[in-house]
Amino acid sequence: MKVVSALATIALLVAALASALGVVWTRHESRVLFVQWTSLQNQRDDLNIEYGKLELEQATYAEPRRIDDEARQKLGMISPRPQDIRLLH
Amino acid sequence: MDARRHAKPPKHARRHAAGPSARKRMIVVVGLLGLAATGLVARAFDLQVVRKQFYQAQGDARFLREMPIPVSRGTIFDRNGEPLAVSTPVMSIWANPSEVLDNDERIPQLAQALGVNADELKSRLAQRSDREFVYLRRQMSPEAAQAVLDLGIPGINGQREFKRYYPSGEVTAHVLGFTNIDDHGQEGLELAYDDWLSGKPGAKRVIRDRMGHVVEDVEQVRAPKPGRNLTLSIDRRIQFLAYSELKNTVEKFQADSASMVILDARTGEVLAMVNLPTYNPNAIDGSKPAQRRNRAMTDVLEPGSTIKPVLMAAALSSGKFTPTSPIIDTTGGHWYFQGHDIHDTHNYGLLTPTGVITKSSNVGAAHIAMDLDTTLMYDTYRAFGFGNSTDSGFPGEAPGYLRIGRDWRPLEKAILGYGYGLNVTVLQLANAYATIADDGVMHTPSFIKGEDNPAKQIISPTIARELIRMMETVTGPGSTAPQARIANYAVAGKTGTAHKASVGGYDKHSYTAAFAGIVPATDPRLVGVVVVDNPKKGSYYGGMVSAPVFSRVMGGALRLLDVPPDNIGRWYVGGPLQGAGGLAGSQPPSETPIDDAPIDEGTP
Numbered sequence: 001m002k003v004v005s006a007l008a009t010i011a012l013l014v015a016a017l018a019s020a021l022g023v024v025w026t027r028h029e030s031r032v033l034f035v036q037w038t039s040l041q042n043q044r045d046d047l048n049i050e051y052g053k054l055e056l057e058q059a060t061y062a063e064p065r066r067i068d069d070e071a072r073q074k075l076g077m078i079s080p081r082p083q084d085i086r087l088l089h
Numbered sequence: 090m091d092a093r094r095h096a097k098p099p100k101h102a103r104r105h106a107a108g109p110s111a112r113k114r115m116i117v118v119v120g121l122l123g124l125a126a127t128g129l130v131a132r133a134f135d136l137q138v139v140r141k142q143f144y145q146a147q148g149d150a151r152f153l154r155e156m157p158i159p160v161s162r163g164t165i166f167d168r169n170g171e172p173l174a175v176s177t178p179v180m181s182i183w184a185n186p187s188e189v190l191d192n193d194e195r196i197p198q199l200a201q202a203l204g205v206n207a208d209e210l211k212s213r214l215a216q217r218s219d220r221e222f223v224y225l226r227r228q229m230s231p232e233a234a235q236a237v238l239d240l241g242i243p244g245i246n247g248q249r250e251f252k253r254y255y256p257s258g259e260v261t262a263h264v265l266g267f268t269n270i271d272d273h274g275q276e277g278l279e280l281a282y283d284d285w286l287s288g289k290p291g292a293k294r295v296i297r298d299r300m301g302h303v304v305e306d307v308e309q310v311r312a313p314k315p316g317r318n319l320t321l322s323i324d325r326r327i328q329f330l331a332y333s334e335l336k337n338t339v340e341k342f343q344a345d346s347a348s349m350v351i352l353d354a355r356t357g358e359v360l361a362m363v364n365l366p367t368y369n370p371n372a373i374d375g376s377k378p379a380q381r382r383n384r385a386m387t388d389v390l391e392p393g394s395t396i397k398p399v400l401m402a403a404a405l406s407s408g409k410f411t412p413t414s415p416i417i418d419t420t421g422g423h424w425y426f427q428g429h430d431i432h433d434t435h436n437y438g439l440l441t442p443t444g445v446i447t448k449s450s451n452v453g454a455a456h457i458a459m460d461l462d463t464t465l466m467y468d469t470y471r472a473f474g475f476g477n478s479t480d481s482g483f484p485g486e487a488p489g490y491l492r493i494g495r496d497w498r499p500l501e502k503a504i505l506g507y508g509y510g511l512n513v514t515v516l517q518l519a520n521a522y523a524t525i526a527d528d529g530v531m532h533t534p535s536f537i538k539g540e541d542n543p544a545k546q547i548i549s550p551t552i553a554r555e556l557i558r559m560m561e562t563v564t565g566p567g568s569t570a571p572q573a574r575i576a577n578y579a580v581a582g583k584t585g586t587a588h589k590a591s592v593g594g595y596d597k598h599s600y601t602a603a604f605a606g607i608v609p610a611t612d613p614r615l616v617g618v619v620v621v622d623n624p625k626k627g628s629y630y631g632g633m634v635s636a637p638v639f640s641r642v643m644g645g646a647l648r649l650l651d652v653p654p655d656n657i658g659r660w661y662v663g664g665p666l667q668g669a670g671g672l673a674g675s676q677p678p679s680e681t682p683i684d685d686a687p688i689d690e691g692t693p
Contacts, residue, residue, distance in 0.1 A: 038306055045178075048161070049231075052177045055164070059172045059256035064329035 155310060158291035161251045162272050163316035165265060165279075165286070167325040168360075168538045173261050174279070176251040176272070176316075180234030181227040186214040188244025195242050199225075202237045227270060228252050253279075257325060259367040260332045263383035264323060264359075264536065266484075267370040277383065278321070278536055280484045288316030322358035322538045327351060330645045331363040334638050335619070339365050342624035342634050348385040349638065350519040351646060352616045354607065357523060357532025357542045359481075360615070360646070362386075362516075386486045389512035390620060393587030394449045394631070395605045396470075396508035398556050399521055401446060403469035404457050405552045412443045412555050419445075419452040427500045431455045431507075447562040449569045449584060451507040458506025459499070466502070467494025472547045473521040474531065475513050481534045489513045508585065519618040522605045525560075526613035529553035557581045561610045573606055573636035575644040577654035581613075582606025582639070584631035589623065599623045604635035608643050609655040617643050 060066075071077040136144060165174035182203065189196070193211065200207035203226050210225070217223045228250060229237075238247050253268045255261065266277020273287065274280035291313030296305045331349045339347050351361040364384045368376035382388065404410040422436040437448045445453030458466065471477070476491030490512040497505065504510050513521075516534060524531040528550035532542045560581035564573050569584045585603035588595040605618040619635040619642075628634055647654075 034306065034308075049178050052161070052175055055172050056175050056177060056254055056256060059175065062171060063256065064326050065333070 152296050153294055153307065154297050155292050156295050158293055158309075158313045159249050159251065160288040160290050160313045160315045162253065162268070162288065163286040163318040166318060166320045167323050167328075168321060168358075169324065169326075170320070171325045173255065173257055173321065173323070173325065174265050175254050175256065177254055178231060178249055179228040179252045180231050180247045181250050182225045182229060182234055182237050183246055183248055184214065184223050184225050185221050185244040185246075186218045186223055189214055189242065190218060192243055195240070198240060199237070199242055199245065202233075202240060253370075255370045257329070258371060259369050260329050260363070261323065261325070262367050262370045263364045263381070263385070264321075264328075264362050265370065267373055276381065276484065278319070278483070281482055281536075282319055286316045286319060289314040320538045321536050322353070322356075322360060322540075323362070323536065324360050324646075324649070326649050327642070327646045328361040328363060330649075331361045331642045332365075332367075334642050335363055335365055335621075338621060338634065338638050341627065342621065342629075343626040344621045344634075345623040346384055347619070347621045348388075348515045349617065349619045349642065350385050350515050351642070352519050352523045352534060354523050354526035354613045354616050357520070357534050357544070358538065358540075359516075359534055359536050361642075383483070383485070384622075385515040385620075386481070386483050387514070389487050389489050389514055390601050390603075390622070391509050391511065391587045391590060392513050392518055393508040393585035393601070393603065394451070394454075395518060395583050395585035395603050395618075396511075397446055397449065397454050397506075398525060398560055398583055399470060399473050399475075400454055400458060400461075400466070400506050401442060401559060402473070402525070402548050402552060402556055403461055403466045404442060405555060406469070406548055407461055407465055409460060410442050410457065412559050413441045416441060417445060417450075417453045417456050419450050419456070422452065424452045424455060426455065426459075426503055429500055429504075431503065443559045443562055446559045446583065447565070447568050449563075454507040455503040458503050463494050463497055463502060466505070467491075467497070469548075470505070470511070472531075473524060474517050475511055475521070479514075479516055479520055479534050481516065481536065483536065486516075487512075487514050489517055508587065515618050515620050518603075518605055518620075519616055522607055522618065523616040524548075525553050525556050526607040526616050527553075557607060557610055557613065560607065564606075569630075570604060570632040570636040572632060573604055573639050575608060575640050575647065577657050578608050578644070578647060578652075579610035579656040580606055580608050580640075580643075581610040582636075584636060586629060586631045600629040602629055602631040602634035604631050604639045606639050606643065608647060609652060611655040614650070614652050615643060615646055617646075 161178070162176040164172050164176070167173050189199070190211075196211050196214075197207040200210045203210070205226070214223065225245075234247050238245065251272050253272065255265060255267075264277055266279040266281075267275055268279050269275050274283035279286070289311075292310040294307040294310055296307055331351065335347050335349050338344070347365045349361065349363045350359065352358065353360055362383070362385050364382070366380045368380040373381075401410075405412075409415075416439050419433060419437045419440055422433040424431045431451055433448070433450050433452050435448075437444065437450050437453070440448065440450055440453050442453075442457065444450070445457065470491055471494075476489055478486050478488040492501070492510070501510055520531065520534050523534075524547050529546055529548035529552065530544050531547045532544045535542050558581075560583055561579060562568055563570050563582050563584065564580045565571075570582060573580050573582050573584075583605055585601075585605070587601050587603070588597070589599045589601055590596070591599070600623065602621045602624055603619065606616070607613045608615050608617075617639050619638045621634045621638075624634050
């Protein structure tokens, strides 16, 4: 009996110690992960910001007015004359 | 227990002991200590277990804070995925006034970075020194804001916010509307779909020190829900085309305002909606309310002759009329009806019902109206959506006005036949034409691409096709709108020139010039309505002012949407015919349109 209870006590002691260490370890781990997560989030936000800017820039460049001007003035494009159009069946 | 047994003094000791015995002393001391210990345990239990929540909350309240996680508003795209409204992050600088005032030697430096007057800034902070939060400047560019924060002045903080940018600016201003400084929709679709676009800010718990600086993020309380994107039915290219053509026309004819609406006939989707005057939604401060109104939906007009196809729909469904019979006598160009002079600009003599549409004869239309059953005519007008909001879901949409049929007096009925005495919006007019274009099926107009619009059969497909053939003659020879023709496409449409109602009757010298049309007439895809309000220079006829806009914009739209031509080489009588495989020319037709008579007075 005495041996069993001594063993149980030791086992519980070890378990308690292990769990305490576990708590410390997971706490640390969660901190590390949280920091990582936050930095990834910031990175994502930055990328989203960059994406929004690029989207806006693209929209500005794709503005029909600008395309019209560029095509007609810089590239000298014109609407085709009727005799230049061939209809394919 | 053992201790007590040992502590028992031997019998002989009693005799020698004087005063209180050691045992009694022990009992008192132990008792007192025990009591104190029990008290402490009880107190600890009270603090740690019974009132733990309260004290925990009190402790947390002193350093934990919930902070909002801002979310961006959804992007609005046009039907081809081009962005029309984009939210970009900006920074707002806020201050804790008392803290900043403690370091007031740095205020000039701060004011310079913010781009404001130092004295003003100081007095502003002093006025609000009892508060903890004052915005110094909102919506700065992130770089400029970072420069302010880098100064490291205590009590100065940045907060991320989002600002809306509209790359198409004034071209799409009325449809999209705009948002306020807190990123909530104020007008237009930004308002109508605010819940969908805005999303929900999240929250995170952070540890803050006494000065309010964030020391550490603890956990996320609520995940942020970013705003959802919205894809509109608007086509940016067509929108722009309509805008630039309308703008040229307003300048050329010195008109007060103008609107154009283009609908997809098969779905009821709005492809373009343009109004002039307009404003820049990226800088709304300088704009007047008159510029911000979406006239195509909030303003009403008397449709004038553009209503005649709807009258004809009622006439054809009554069974009394066909496109060719009976012959209507408009000889003299005047009809004195109940003391009212209904007149045409010319004497058209005998006309078929189709002729009434071609020449836009008011006398003919009045005769047809008087031959119709009032209930049928009223029900038809009503079914085409006049006097009712179109349910497009756009904020501030006007329902227009149509008097209830049983209250119509005979003269009123005759006048309603050529489009006076009722009010419609440009969108309602476009929707009525779209109904004719889609074989008599009315769709609820919508601004969202691919939305399932409720549809309803209003008139029979046969009648709808007959109406389109009748309206095709409007751009044919001897008609009111040869300028609405589009090379290689058959155009069905109707002009309208109406006197504007003003205080105390109709204004003799101001008109609305309208053109409503359907292309391609043989297989309708698009419906466009152009209304130019009060053109003052050149002409005021719908066929001269609005029809050319229609032709140019719709021609471009058909090309952009790859709609196959349905009228190759049969452009108009007398027009140049190309060789086999060629397309008809795109020279403007030289034919001058016949006048489309505005009528001096409407309702008696």
